[in-house]
Amino acid sequence: MKRVLLICAIFSTILTLGACSRVETTPEPTPIPPPPEPSAVPPTVPPEPAIEPSPIPTEIPENQIFRDDFVGELQPGWEWENENPTLWTITDDGWLQITGEDISLLSGHPQSNLLWRDLPSGDFIVTIHLKTQPLSNFQQATLYLYEDIENYVALNRGFCDLCVDGGNAFYFEFKIGGASGSYNKPTDATDVYIRLTREGDIISGFYAFEADQWERIGRYGGSYFDFKLVGIGVTNSDGKELEGDLVGQFDYFEITKP
Numbered sequence: 001m002k003r004v005l006l007i008c009a010i011f012s013t014i015l016t017l018g019a020c021s022r023v024e025t026t027p028e029p030t031p032i033p034p035p036p037e038p039s040a041v042p043p044t045v046p047p048e049p050a051i052e053p054s055p056i057p058t059e060i061p062e063n064q065i066f067r068d069d070f071v072g073e074l075q076p077g078w079e080w081e082n083e084n085p086t087l088w089t090i091t092d093d094g095w096l097q098i099t100g101e102d103i104s105l106l107s108g109h110p111q112s113n114l115l116w117r118d119l120p121s122g123d124f125i126v127t128i129h130l131k132t133q134p135l136s137n138f139q140q141a142t143l144y145l146y147e148d149i150e151n152y153v154a155l156n157r158g159f160c161d162l163c164v165d166g167g168n169a170f171y172f173e174f175k176i177g178g179a180s181g182s183y184n185k186p187t188d189a190t191d192v193y194i195r196l197t198r199e200g201d202i203i204s205g206f207y208a209f210e211a212d213q214w215e216r217i218g219r220y221g222g223s224y225f226d227f228k229l230v231g232i233g234v235t236n237s238d239g240k241e242l243e244g245d246l247v248g249q250f251d252y253f254e255i256t257k258p
Contacts, residue, residue, distance in 0.1 A: 049181035055062040063122050063257040070096040070250060072114075081114040081231075088113050093132070100139065104237035106173070108140065108149045108213070116231040117143070123258050126230050127195045129211070129251035134168065138237035141248030143194055143204070145227040151176055153206040153220065153227070155194050159185075172205035172218040184217030196230075199258060230255070 018124040027244060071094045087099040098113050105111040117125075132141040140158030153174045161167035163258040168190070169184040204219035235250035 004027075005105065007222075008199065055110065064254040065124070065257060066117070067254040068250060069252045070094050077117050080114050081109045082112045084112045094251070096250040098140075098141075098232075098234040098248050098250070100234035100248070102236045102238055104235045104250065105144070105233060106149070106152070106154060107237065110217070111235050113235055114144075114231055116146075116179050119227055119230045120255065120257075121226060123198050123200070124189060125195060125251075125254075125256045125258055127193065127254045127256070128232065129193050130157060131191050131249040131251070132157050132234070132246065133190045135244065136236070136238060136246075137161060139235070139246040140171065140204045141170055141234045142232065142238065143196055143197060144228050144229075144230060144231045147227055148177075150178075151224075151227075152195060153203055153205075155196055155207075155217070157189075157192055157194065158216045158257070161186075170205075170207045172233045174203070174220045176220060176222070176224045179220075181220065182217070185215075185217050197258065205217040 014096075055156045063177075066075070066077070068078075070090050074090070074096075074180045079191075084101070089103065091097055096115075098115075103109040103111050105114060112158065121253070122204050126143065126145075128143055130141055134140060134157065138158070139159055140156040142154050142156035142158070145153040153176070155172050158169065158171050159167040160169070160171065163169065163171070164184055164186045166186065166188075168188050168235060169186045171182065171184050173182040174180060183205070186207075187207075189209055191209075193211060193214075195206040195214065197204050197206070201224070202219055202223075203222040206214040207217055208214045232248075232253065234246055236246055
């Protein structure tokens with residue numbers, strides 16, 4: 001019996017020692033790495049503003065006395081005669097547009113919307129670029145040298161079926177000191193260039209369908225006084241017999257020295 005008790009006591013002691021020898025350990029948590037340092041962001045540098053090249057001013061030709069391209073408003077120096085503001089305008093794309101009425105300067109009547117400026121003394125060249133489409137007798141868009149009804153030179157793109165077959169033509173007319181004359185060149189073109197020149201005692205009229213491709217239509221040579229005014233105008237010249245009004249559009253007006 002004692003033996004049995006001894007064995008039990010030994011076994012109990014072994015179990016107690018084994019239990020004491022087992023130490024439960026708590027696992028260490030996995031370390032969390034620190035967040036990465038933020039990358040250095042370079043400061044934002046605003047882009048250099050684009051430098052627009054300065055426009056190179058258009059060189060004025062040495063022989064140019066005056067030019068109006070009819071952009072926005074008329075250049076200084078023009079004067080209207082018998083102005084009707086409702087019948088002229090400058091278009092957005094730079095054309096002086098004049099709508100004709102029935103009275104004509106060359107019939108000795110007060111034609112509306114005649115636009116004049118002073119001529120230089122001595123020799124000169126006056127040039128215009130014109131769009132117009134006359135369809136009835138005596139309609140005309142005209143470049144004038146003018147003193148009075150007895151003294152003028154007129155070069156126009158007009159219509160006169162009493163003058164040429166079909167009516168449409170360039171017409172060069174003059175009346176100076178009692179002498180008069182006229183020339184014509186038939187054309188149906190509606191986009192044209194016309195020019196009057198003075199060289200010494202000769203005044204000439206020219207036309208072109210492309211810039212600087214000039215053909216002479218006629219000229220006058222003889223003694224005469226110096227014209228003081230040059231101008232442009234548009235007229236129906238029809239005595240109120242027609243319903244349609246002629247429209248003339250002027251792209252530019254230029255005076256140069258030869």
